[in-house]
Amino acid sequence: MVPDQPGSLGAVASAVGMAGGDIVGVDVVEHRADGTAVDDFLIDLPAGKLPDTLVSACLSVDDVDVEFVGHYSPGAGLHRDLEAVEAMTEDPRRALEVLVDLLPGVFRSGWALLLAADGSTLRVERAAGGAPEADGYEAPWLPLATAARLPTHEGWAPESWHDVVAVGAPVASTGQTVVFGRDGGPRILDSELARLAHLVALAQVVGRGPQSPGLGQRERQHLGGSGVA
Numbered sequence: 001m002v003p004d005q006p007g008s009l010g011a012v013a014s015a016v017g018m019a020g021g022d023i024v025g026v027d028v029v030e031h032r033a034d035g036t037a038v039d040d041f042l043i044d045l046p047a048g049k050l051p052d053t054l055v056s057a058c059l060s061v062d063d064v065d066v067e068f069v070g071h072y073s074p075g076a077g078l079h080r081d082l083e084a085v086e087a088m089t090e091d092p093r094r095a096l097e098v099l100v101d102l103l104p105g106v107f108r109s110g111w112a113l114l115l116a117a118d119g120s121t122l123r124v125e126r127a128a129g130g131a132p133e134a135d136g137y138e139a140p141w142l143p144l145a146t147a148a149r150l151p152t153h154e155g156w157a158p159e160s161w162h163d164v165v166a167v168g169a170p171v172a173s174t175g176q177t178v179v180f181g182r183d184g185g186p187r188i189l190d191s192e193l194a195r196l197a198h199l200v201a202l203a204q205v206v207g208r209g210p211q212s213p214g215l216g217q218r219e220r221q222h223l224g225g226s227g228v229a
């Protein structure tokens with residue numbers, strides 16, 4: 001998290017460089033009303049360097065805080081929103097399944113699920129990553145009317161969900177639900193929840209095939225400017 005003002009990103013980038021980190025990519029994830037922004041740095045760290053070095057470097061910059069540090073191996077399949085949409089258009093009949101497969105890379109999450117339309121019963125149609133057990137449990141939050149954060153500490157949830165932060169978005173045309181989650185955090189931002197809803201809506205557009213309008217300029221601008229959390 002950095003002050004949302006000119007020079008902040010440059011100051012963090014300089015500190016990371018001084019610590020030996022090579023910045024591969026930066027995405028602005030969220031602008032906040034309090035004058036701060038959440039940015040996602042993808043950094044290549046030389047062998048022998050510990051992530052703690054980068055954390056200390058970032059914290060040396062005034063008013064900067066580090067919310068989460070994750071590790072990604074080379075070729076880990078990280079994606080941007082627009083790349084996910086392009087992949088869906090290559091296989092439109094499987095647009096929702098393709099989206100679920102790519103969500104862990106888009107949101108830096110641990111896993112994603114496509115749930116069948118089956119009232120309040122969890123029925124998994126597609127799973128990506130190390131998703132927790134779900135089939136057959138009764139979830140009081142189903143069916144979803146809008147994209148929402150999911151209660152994972154209530155009585156319905158099996159133990160494998162208790163340390164999870166998760167969000168879901170309904171597939172309006174079919175009654176299915178798309179979910180992604182992180183085991184142990186970090187928290188899912190409001191902007192990420194909005195992006196999930198947008199991607200699910202686009203998957204429905206793509207899935208309807210050539211007879212439906214293609215992506216307009218507004219949608220492409222939205223996706224092109226989206227960050228990856």
